Amino acid sequence: MQLDLNLLIALDALLEEGSVTDAAARLHVSAPAMSRTLGRIRRATGDQILVRTGRTMTPTPRALALRATVHDLVQQARSALSPHAEVDLATLERTFIVKWHDALGATAGPALVRSLRAEAPGVRLRFLAEASTDTHDPRRGDIDLEAGAAAPASPEIRAEIVAHDRLVLALGPGHPLCHGPLTLEDYAAAEHLTVSRRGRLRDPIDDALEARGLSRQVVTATPTIATALRFIRHDDLLAAVPELISRPLLDDLGLRTRPLPLEMPPIPVHLAWHHRYDNDPAHIWLRDRARTALRHACGHSDETAAHHP
Numbered sequence: 001m002q003l004d005l006n007l008l009i010a011l012d013a014l015l016e017e018g019s020v021t022d023a024a025a026r027l028h029v030s031a032p033a034m035s036r037t038l039g040r041i042r043r044a045t046g047d048q049i050l051v052r053t054g055r056t057m058t059p060t061p062r063a064l065a066l067r068a069t070v071h072d073l074v075q076q077a078r079s080a081l082s083p084h085a086e087v088d089l090a091t092l093e094r095t096f097i098v099k100w101h102d103a104l105g106a107t108a109g110p111a112l113v114r115s116l117r118a119e120a121p122g123v124r125l126r127f128l129a130e131a132s133t134d135t136h137d138p139r140r141g142d143i144d145l146e147a148g149a150a151a152p153a154s155p156e157i158r159a160e161i162v163a164h165d166r167l168v169l170a171l172g173p174g175h176p177l178c179h180g181p182l183t184l185e186d187y188a189a190a191e192h193l194t195v196s197r198r199g200r201l202r203d204p205i206d207d208a209l210e211a212r213g214l215s216r217q218v219v220t221a222t223p224t225i226a227t228a229l230r231f232i233r234h235d236d237l238l239a240a241v242p243e244l245i246s247r248p249l250l251d252d253l254g255l256r257t258r259p260l261p262l263e264m265p266p267i268p269v270h271l272a273w274h275h276r277y278d279n280d281p282a283h284i285w286l287r288d289r290a291r292t293a294l295r296h297a298c299g300h301s302d303e304t305a306a307h308h309p
Contacts, residue, residue, distance in 0.1 A: 087281040093122035101148040102224040103245040108297035146272040159272040163298035165242040168257040188214040
């Protein structure tokens with residue numbers, strides 16, 4: 001049997017996209033051509049690979065078992081054919097899409113844009129806001145680079161911790177708790193707001209308080225740190241925010257910070273991308289510049305990142 005290695009590339013696209021139409025668009029072929037290729041893959045593997053379930057297509061158990069192996073084979077083949085690929089930054093023209101936590105974008109984004117413009121004037125960045133639903137998914141190629149506190153749940157996503165931040169109490173200069181001793185009971189008795197893009201009125205601080213037999217009154221939830229801090233500027237509310245990435249906003253608004261009267265774990269800053277970009281020279285360059293900007297924003301410019309495959 002003669003093996004057509006192009007079928008591996010098509011199979012990789014089909015398994016990642018879960019759609020004949022989307023796989024065709026990714027490989028710049030027509031949908032009918034991709035449908036014919038799927039037929040050849042089915043004959044070669046003796047398996048349906050993708051089966052229609054309503055308006056979508058679902059991978060078979062055999063397809064799920066093959067997905068990681070097929071992708072690695074395609075990546076290795078591409079790497080073998082261009083083992084010493086370099087990128088010419090002066091002529092590079094590419095648009096990268098990044099989805100970062102709003103405070104990370106506000107704090108580290110300007111430095112990242114400046115460094116990219118200085119080295120590669122043909123590169124553009126599209127910053128997307130974090131959404132309450134996963135409208136954009138790195139597995140589909142919608143996102144080049146993510147940054148935030150949450151670790152990726154999918155094994156297809158590479159991630160590294162580039163820095164750590166810590167929660168502090170943000171409050172206005174006229175708040176009754178701005179000066180003097182601050183007990184845990186005083187903190188719990190105040191009025192609070194949460195920062196949640198999903199509008200949640202509860203966060204891990206409530207769990208920590210309940211473990212100590214206390215509860216707090218959360219009066220509102222805001223989707224971003226910037227919005228939360230503007231609320232605090234005008235009302236006697238408290239919010240727990242990451243200190244380092246929020247510092248520029250805190251200073252601009254003339255707000256104060258105090259240590260939280262209860263211990264909370266450090267906040268990791270994850271940089272994440274789909275493993276299809278592992279050996280992409282332009283993406284490697286982008287990751288390096290993003291890593292530097294994020295570490296600098298968090299005061300960890302000399303810190304060694306912890307890598308997580």
